[in-house]
Amino acid sequence: MTGLAFIAAGMAGVWLLSTPGSDAAIGARWLRAPVRRAATAAPRAPVSLLRCALAGTAAAAVGWMGAWTLFGGVVAPTLVAVFGAATPPCAMANRRRRRAADCWQAWPSLLAEIRVLVTHRGQSIPAALFAAGSDAPAGMRPAFSEAARTWSLSTDFEASLRVLKTSLADPTADAVCETLLAAHQIGGVRIDARLRALAEAAQAEAAARSDARAKQAGARFARSFVASVPAFMAAIGLSIGRGRQAYESGDGQLLVAFSVLVVAGCWLWASRIMAIPARKRVFVQ
The missing domain is CATH 1.20.81 (Receptor-associated Protein)
Structure with missing residues (x-):
């Protein structure tokens, strides 16, 4: 339970860091004050890159610690950390597309x-x-x-x-x-x-x-729900049989790594086929 609480707290911190313009709780706004002060004192693009790098690093650290808490070993946590580092940049890109x-x-x-x-x-x-x-x-x-x-x-x-x-x-x-x-x-x-x-x-x-976008709302919810099911089942697996020891074995690490790759591949494939094509610019000098 302590590990799961750490994962939840880390995910909340990464969300606050990667969404500085969101309507978060008033009590958590002090976490974003240094980033906002830096944004007013420096150009926007470098600050955005810095924020993205910090959010990616934090997501990788949270992903590694969370995967190690659940599965142990090295292979599965490293793979989860790699995909976790790519999550904040993708989220920021999606937010820019929504603003556009x-x-x-x-x-x-x-x-x-x-x-x-x-x-x-x-x-x-x-x-x-x-x-x-x-x-x-x-x-x-x-x-x-x-x-x-x-x-x-x-x-x-x-x-x-x-x-x-x-x-x-x-x-x-x-x-x-x-x-x-x-x-x-x-x-x-x-x-x-x-x-x-x-x-x-x-x-x-x-x-x-x-x-x-309205017609895709159900498909997007289903994609998020299906992606969260394997993580939920993995957490339940800790209380079944040998639990974490089975995950730490060589075969367990390979199976977990394969599962992570399959879920990430399906997510990317679904994102690609659901992307709404943007109209090309014509009057560009």
Whole structure:
């Protein structure tokens, strides 16, 4: 029981370290204070890499100790530690994809606001774009702020849109930026109809992706449940027969290692076939 309690505490610590932006309990926020202070004092990318490395190292240590508590030996704990080290980077990548999906769903409302500001309030296209960007989701606001700063310093709309496209790296953003640039430079291109068409296309794509994720909810739950069953059965096996001594034997270590490889392979295979393909970017210079 002490070993299982250690595993649970270690997994909770790894989760808190690898999800600094999650809504965790208020009492655990002090654990993330040093990471947040480092994020404000250093560039974002190095801090993210450092956080990922720390989370991977902690997950490997927790996986090794947990596997050694259950199975003993060296082969099985080492294999579990290797897969445990890869868990936080994969979790962070999935979280980035979810944030990108949330940003995609915001484009229809942003386009509608831009269309209203341009056609009904008479604002210029750059002013309407950056005004709408101030109400964008949190994941998109830094890109709009950087583009607005470029516009205020240079009044070069093309350079500002280039900054926006680079920061967002989104096919919908590319199409919107190219349409707005053409309307700003040429004029008389029926911006109202074009923005309405872009908003309808973005709405259709967001609805299709949301529907696909909803249909996969049961399969994703089943994948997690099936992956947790072998670990639960392994814990129960400690109280049957010789328990840990059987796991520590050579044959036991080989069987445990084979089981870990099979579960990890099935997880990766299921993740691959359930991945929703991303739309390729076209307007990339």
